[in-house]
Amino acid sequence: MSADEERVLNTFLKDGRIVTMPAKAGKRRVLLEHVAAAFEPGVRIPEREVDAVLRAFYETDWVALRRYLIDAGLMARENGLYWRTGGPVDVG
Template identity: 45%
Template sequence: MTGEDAGEELRAYIREGRITSIPVRRPARLLLLDRVARAFEPGVRYTEARVNEVIGVFSADVPALRRGLVDEGFLEHDRVHYWRCGGTVDL
């Protein structure tokens, strides 16, 4: 799917740069999560507080997005840090 196609697909879930709802259909949900994951720099470790700040820019439902990012393999975490482990990378 091209970037333009992805934008069209996500238009129903994003208004004025903020996520209004999380898609039920997995392909659309993965596109949305990938867009959020791109806000995290590969190779950088983040505290949970910082992850929450970054996700909070996209949506008020921070726990659902954080859980989705982890469950779908975009972020990994240990007891102290989160780090990006999946998704597309802007060149």
């Protein structure tokens, strides 16, 4: 993780939870990639399980957070199932 990415996360996360959604797309992308990392790539899970994970990050508006992830191409959905489609993957 770059120093810039770390700075963004330190600004917008407190105790692992999102305090406010960044207005700038680049900063929002860093935050969304961090959230997407909570999901295993390609594993399909029902919406209620996705919501449970997202609520842990952003109780204020987890539905918007889910939409941001879809719009950013980090998650996809079909027939009520969601799966991670993008973002960095830790292979170490």
